[in-house]
Amino acid sequence: xxxxxxxxxxxxxxxxxxxxxxxxxxxxxxxxxxxxxxxxxxxxxxxxxxxxxxxxxxxxxxxxxxxxxxxxxxxxxxxxxxxxxxxxx
Amino acid sequence: xxxxxxxxxxxxxxxxxxxxxxxxxxxxxxxxxxxxxxxxxxxxxxxxxxxxxxxxxxxxxxxxxxxxxxxxxxxxxxxxxxxxxxxxxxxxxxxxxxxxxxxxxxxxxxxxxxxxxxxxxxxxxxxxxxxxxx
Numbered sequence: 001x002x003x004x005x006x007x008x009x010x011x012x013x014x015x016x017x018x019x020x021x022x023x024x025x026x027x028x029x030x031x032x033x034x035x036x037x038x039x040x041x042x043x044x045x046x047x048x049x050x051x052x053x054x055x056x057x058x059x060x061x062x063x064x065x066x067x068x069x070x071x072x073x074x075x076x077x078x079x080x081x082x083x084x085x086x087x088x089x
Numbered sequence: 090x091x092x093x094x095x096x097x098x099x100x101x102x103x104x105x106x107x108x109x110x111x112x113x114x115x116x117x118x119x120x121x122x123x124x125x126x127x128x129x130x131x132x133x134x135x136x137x138x139x140x141x142x143x144x145x146x147x148x149x150x151x152x153x154x155x156x157x158x159x160x161x162x163x164x165x166x167x168x169x170x171x172x173x174x175x176x177x178x179x180x181x182x183x184x185x186x187x188x189x190x191x192x193x194x195x196x197x198x199x200x201x202x203x204x205x206x207x208x209x210x211x212x213x214x215x216x217x218x219x220x221x222x223x
Contacts, residue, residue, distance in 0.1 A: 013221075024199055045200070047196045048214070
């Protein structure tokens with residue numbers, strides 16, 4: 001299962017507009033895509049779930065995808081998030 | 090899939106339509122009805138009916154309606170009675186909080202979801218956590 005860990009760099013955390021873009025991009029893939037912060041996780045195709053994570057600046061998030069287009073999904077979604085995150089580690 | 094937003098204040102729904110467009114994109118049809126016909130705070134069944142028709146006539150297959158408070162529900166009921174039954178069947182009324190519900194509904198609509206899914210997304214706004222949890 002491809003996985004990618006990112007650190008939220010935007011001072012506002014992951015706010016509504018980028019979160020909505022992210023959900024729209026994720027919805028184009030068939031794979032199940034999950035975004036995880038600490039011990040909580042959200043379906044990347046649901047804005048409610050994503051906003052419900054209340055992702056703060058500087059927090060570490062992990063994206064993972066399971067399905068036929070999992071790799072493509074992660075590369076598209078990390079590009080989508082790139083203005084707001086830095087690669088972890 | 091379109092949305093109709095109803096408020097006692099025209100400014101509220103105009104601003105909300107701007108927010109929806111910015112968050113969800115411009116592909117989601119949004120009709121608004123705010124204030125009375127003479128520009129006061131309140132709701133107007135004819136204005137609501139006009140907003141519903143504008144979205145339905147634009148060829149949207151369904152409409153989710155969100156409203157703010159109290160008598161907006163009564164005006165909406167009157168407006169719905171004014172529609173042809175075939176149009177009324179394409180309208181789903183949501184009890185979700187207006188602002189949060191509209192944003193969540195619009196994003197769901199923008200990914201091509203059904204009216205029922207869009208209404209469910211709006212309904213989740215009532216219990217969505219907003220403050221960060223550590």
